[in-house]
Amino acid sequence: MLIVQKFGGTSVGDLDRISEVADRVCRAKKNGNDIIVVVSAMSGETNKLIEYAEHFSKTPSAKEMDMLLSSGERVTSALLALALEARGHDSISMSGRKAGIYTDDIHANARISNIDTANLKKSLKEGKIVVVAGFQGVNSFGDVSTLGRGGSDLSAVAIAGAMGADLCEIYTDVDGVYTTDPRVERRAKKIDKISYDEMLEFASLGAKVLQNRSVEMAKKLNVNLVTRSSFNENEGTLITKEENIMEEPIVSGIALDKNQARVTLRDVKDEPGIAANVFSTLAEKNINVDMIIQNVGQDGTANLGFTVPENELGIAKKIMQELNAAADLEFDSNVVKVSIVGVGMRSHSGVASRAFTTLADNNINIEMISTSEIKISMIVDEKYGELAVRSLHEAYNLHQRDEL
Amino acid sequence: MLIVQKFGGTSVGDLDRISEVADRVCRAKKNGNDIIVVVSAMSGETNKLIEYAEHFSKTPSAKEMDMLLSSGERVTSALLALALEARGHDSISMSGRKAGIYTDDIHANARISNIDTANLKKSLKEGKIVVVAGFQGVNSFGDVSTLGRGGSDLSAVAIAGAMGADLCEIYTDVDGVYTTDPRVERRAKKIDKISYDEMLEFASLGAKVLQNRSVEMAKKLNVNLVTRSSFNENEGTLITKEENIMEEPIVSGIALDKNQARVTLRDVKDEPGIAANVFSTLAEKNINVDMIIQNVGQDGTANLGFTVPENELGIAKKIMQELNAAADLEFDSNVVKVSIVGVGMRSHSGVASRAFTTLADNNINIEMISTSEIKISMIVDEKYGELAVRSLHEAYNLHQRDEL
Numbered sequence: 001m002l003i004v005q006k007f008g009g010t011s012v013g014d015l016d017r018i019s020e021v022a023d024r025v026c027r028a029k030k031n032g033n034d035i036i037v038v039v040s041a042m043s044g045e046t047n048k049l050i051e052y053a054e055h056f057s058k059t060p061s062a063k064e065m066d067m068l069l070s071s072g073e074r075v076t077s078a079l080l081a082l083a084l085e086a087r088g089h090d091s092i093s094m095s096g097r098k099a100g101i102y103t104d105d106i107h108a109n110a111r112i113s114n115i116d117t118a119n120l121k122k123s124l125k126e127g128k129i130v131v132v133a134g135f136q137g138v139n140s141f142g143d144v145s146t147l148g149r150g151g152s153d154l155s156a157v158a159i160a161g162a163m164g165a166d167l168c169e170i171y172t173d174v175d176g177v178y179t180t181d182p183r184v185e186r187r188a189k190k191i192d193k194i195s196y197d198e199m200l201e202f203a204s205l206g207a208k209v210l211q212n213r214s215v216e217m218a219k220k221l222n223v224n225l226v227t228r229s230s231f232n233e234n235e236g237t238l239i240t241k242e243e244n245i246m247e248e249p250i251v252s253g254i255a256l257d258k259n260q261a262r263v264t265l266r267d268v269k270d271e272p273g274i275a276a277n278v279f280s281t282l283a284e285k286n287i288n289v290d291m292i293i294q295n296v297g298q299d300g301t302a303n304l305g306f307t308v309p310e311n312e313l314g315i316a317k318k319i320m321q322e323l324n325a326a327a328d329l330e331f332d333s334n335v336v337k338v339s340i341v342g343v344g345m346r347s348h349s350g351v352a353s354r355a356f357t358t359l360a361d362n363n364i365n366i367e368m369i370s371t372s373e374i375k376i377s378m379i380v381d382e383k384y385g386e387l388a389v390r391s392l393h394e395a396y397n398l399h400q401r402d403e404l
Numbered sequence: 405m406l407i408v409q410k411f412g413g414t415s416v417g418d419l420d421r422i423s424e425v426a427d428r429v430c431r432a433k434k435n436g437n438d439i440i441v442v443v444s445a446m447s448g449e450t451n452k453l454i455e456y457a458e459h460f461s462k463t464p465s466a467k468e469m470d471m472l473l474s475s476g477e478r479v480t481s482a483l484l485a486l487a488l489e490a491r492g493h494d495s496i497s498m499s500g501r502k503a504g505i506y507t508d509d510i511h512a513n514a515r516i517s518n519i520d521t522a523n524l525k526k527s528l529k530e531g532k533i534v535v536v537a538g539f540q541g542v543n544s545f546g547d548v549s550t551l552g553r554g555g556s557d558l559s560a561v562a563i564a565g566a567m568g569a570d571l572c573e574i575y576t577d578v579d580g581v582y583t584t585d586p587r588v589e590r591r592a593k594k595i596d597k598i599s600y601d602e603m604l605e606f607a608s609l610g611a612k613v614l615q616n617r618s619v620e621m622a623k624k625l626n627v628n629l630v631t632r633s634s635f636n637e638n639e640g641t642l643i644t645k646e647e648n649i650m651e652e653p654i655v656s657g658i659a660l661d662k663n664q665a666r667v668t669l670r671d672v673k674d675e676p677g678i679a680a681n682v683f684s685t686l687a688e689k690n691i692n693v694d695m696i697i698q699n700v701g702q703d704g705t706a707n708l709g710f711t712v713p714e715n716e717l718g719i720a721k722k723i724m725q726e727l728n729a730a731a732d733l734e735f736d737s738n739v740v741k742v743s744i745v746g747v748g749m750r751s752h753s754g755v756a757s758r759a760f761t762t763l764a765d766n767n768i769n770i771e772m773i774s775t776s777e778i779k780i781s782m783i784v785d786e787k788y789g790e791l792a793v794r795s796l797h798e799a800y801n802l803h804q805r806d807e808l
Contacts, residue, residue, distance in 0.1 A: 015456060015459045015460070049479065052419060053482075056423070056487040056489075057486050057490040060486045064482045064489070067499075068478075070478075071475040072475075074472075075475050078469070078475075081471075082457055082461050082464045085461060093468055098546065
């Protein structure tokens, strides 16, 4: 098998951790696999470099930041290659450039445009373990570019896709994806397999295991993605095509997103352009609007509701007041979003009604509802967030979920 | 003018020092000059990375060490570019690769093979201050290579040569080259101008301002080299062609090298091949032999003497005993080398005799003597080292040396 293994910042947080990673990589190699490792900067390094840069400039150029920040991953890649050599394995570190990762010309948030696998293939053929500095590529000017948040995951997934790897393992400090946050519901169970789409809903709902960009790329390139812990030997969660999952449960898990604030505009005149005006103005100011609900009343006025991240409520408030779009404005930051995710919903009726009944039984008022094919999201009072998660987890029997 | 300015580790030792360097670079730019800056890693960074590597391997591969160590200079170059931008100057950092520094394929101690100045020229033409990561280049495999000790100086001199720069300023934490070590003779004076050849003798004699490789390259490429301090505004020492120095003093300075040990072989059979055997064996073991003296006596035996660095005496001793080259072996680590350097010696007789007279007047016995066109070196008992320097400094009136 060809396996791409990606180790994040905490997994290579210090020299001892790098040694443990080296041991793990060696085991995978000894099992007869070809291995490409992708590494992040040692935890703390990137922040240190950012602080250094901020010493000189509050608005450092993205190009120079890329030169600066890309060095952290280079260091880790060389150190891991040395650790592998010391364990008797022929190994080679590669910068993003050497690994053939080409990007567009947007510094700090570059997109991978293509991967030239020649050097990777050559080194694998020579029996080497290849260690690639993640988070970076090279642009059309020949300058180093970085891939933005979760960039090393992207490097790994893109390489796995381009190389047709059998598996792309993303190692972090958590065991995988859970049916819900174990700190909220300690009976939460690790999910063994989940579809790309479900994972995308989970990630956007606040599960911090993987950035959506990586999952989207894995889906596009058909990469079998595993998220697992580098701190133990537990099997992780496989994120794969729906077809690869034999028996989908109706509901995969419950997500809780506390970083929500609700804005309600009452008595908005129901005429074209008002909602468009509201949301285009918010977009201009880079406010991330999440759920949007509009109800039209019989008197020709409407109630318009939407949610924004809690820390953006202040700006959203100011914009709404300036727009004067409605007679009655209401802002509430004491809300959370509880979401039920599962591809099985598509073919099973009654999933939503069970959620509503469950919350009603617990006297939890639902302030907003929005649904997609594989997700139901509900805004509830902050103080009921955990209770909502636990009761829904119970209602869908997630703690009794069979191993698939 | 086009000026190449190189700042070493202590000059960029922390963020405040980098700010001061940025201010200095800006002043040079504002005076109407084109500036290329070459930077080392922040002091301590390279040693930290070496320690990291040694955590994994006592014999790390040179290729991976190059990947690892080259990151320090990249960081400094990006930080300085940011600091220059913050001061309103258009600036760009360049890795060795981007700066067009091509090397041979010897990792850890690569030699610069040629410099492609296209990117440097383009950026200067755009009015930018170019900041180059020193100590590194790119080899024929497209891999990063490092230039060994004093590598950033080499980067600067090579760039100055390739670009036909008017001046190459090497900034360190000392003011320049002195007539002797000011800690030994506080009346030592800074030398304003010195020829390449004198500087080469000084450097090999223990003056730690510049590595010989850099001076040799400056001589070859005809680069006007200035060594000066980044901690003050004092003029430094210009190292240039002899023709550029109008009035050479007879003696430029006195050097003291304490890292010397003397080996004497007495009653060596005076037959061909014995000396050759001794020195080829030492060379095989990488022992750096410095002075060599041989006297042939009338009885067909010879005395052979040479010096080695003090820390290599142990191995030299072992080799000599194994070779059994002489009946009588003597080893002495309590010696120092005092040297008088000056191109004026060539045309002035009596320089050597004044030295011998001066030491005799002070009851200092000379154990070995070796001379070149512009240098007289003498091995004396360690305890007389400082006295020898001070009395010679006085004898040649170096403290009264006129400003040239």
